[in-house]
Amino acid sequence: MRKIDITGQKVGRLTVLSDTGKNSGSHTIWLCRCDCGQLTEVRSDRLRSSHTKSCGCLRKEIKHGDSCGGKKSRLYGIWDSMKLRCFNPKQQGYKYYGGKGIKVCDEWKNSYLTFKAWALANGYQDNLTIDRIDSDGNYCPENCRWLTLSENVRNGAFKRWGGEHKAEQEVRISALALEPAGKNKRRLK
Numbered sequence: 001m002r003k004i005d006i007t008g009q010k011v012g013r014l015t016v017l018s019d020t021g022k023n024s025g026s027h028t029i030w031l032c033r034c035d036c037g038q039l040t041e042v043r044s045d046r047l048r049s050s051h052t053k054s055c056g057c058l059r060k061e062i063k064h065g066d067s068c069g070g071k072k073s074r075l076y077g078i079w080d081s082m083k084l085r086c087f088n089p090k091q092q093g094y095k096y097y098g099g100k101g102i103k104v105c106d107e108w109k110n111s112y113l114t115f116k117a118w119a120l121a122n123g124y125q126d127n128l129t130i131d132r133i134d135s136d137g138n139y140c141p142e143n144c145r146w147l148t149l150s151e152n153v154r155n156g157a158f159k160r161w162g163g164e165h166k167a168e169q170e171v172r173i174s175a176l177a178l179e180p181a182g183k184n185k186r187r188l189k
C-alpha cells in the first residue's frame with residue numbers, strides 16, 4: 001500500500017505529528033497530539049475512517065461529563081461546587097446557599113451537559129464566574145450569568161456574605177474553581 005503522508009492533518013481532537021515508523025499489518029502508526037495535550041499513537045485506517053478522534057478523552061467526556069486527559073474541566077468544577085454549596089450541608093459555603101434555600105434547578109442538577117450547553121450558549125469563558133442576578137434566587141438559566149470575578153465583587157455578590165471574612169471564603173471557593181480538579185478535590189474534602 002502506498003504510504004500517504006498525513007502529517008499536520010487534524011482528525012477530531014487529534015493533530016497528526018509524525019510517522020512513528022511502526023506498523024500494524026499494512027497500516028502505518030502515527031503519533032498524534034490530542035487537544036487535551038496527551039500524545040497517542042493511532043493506526044492510519046482508524047484516522048482515515050475517523051474511528052479514533054481523540055486520545056480517549058472524548059469518550060470519557062461523554063460518559064462522565066467533562067474530563068480531558070483524566071482531569072475535570074473548570075466548568076465541571078463550577079457545576080460540581082455549585083451543587084455542593086446548595087445541597088451538601090457539610091460544605092463550607094452551604095449556610096449561605098443551601099442553608100438559605102438557594103437551589104440548583106432540576107435540569108442543571110441532574111445533567112452536567114444541560115448546564116454546559118447553557119454555559120457555552122451564554123458566553124462562558126475560563127476567566128468568568130457564575131453570578132445569580134437575583135441573589136435570593138436559584139441557580140437556573142433565567143437567574144444566572146457569567147461575570148469576571150471583579151465584576152462579581154462590584155455587583156455586591158460578596159456583600160451578601162456579610163463582611164470581609166466571608167468574602168474571603170467566596171474568593172477561595174471561586175479560586176478553587178480555577179484550579180485543576182485534582183487539587184480541588186483534595187481541598188474541598
Ligand SMILES: [Zn+2]
Nearest residue numbers: 034036055057
Ligand atoms: Zn484528549
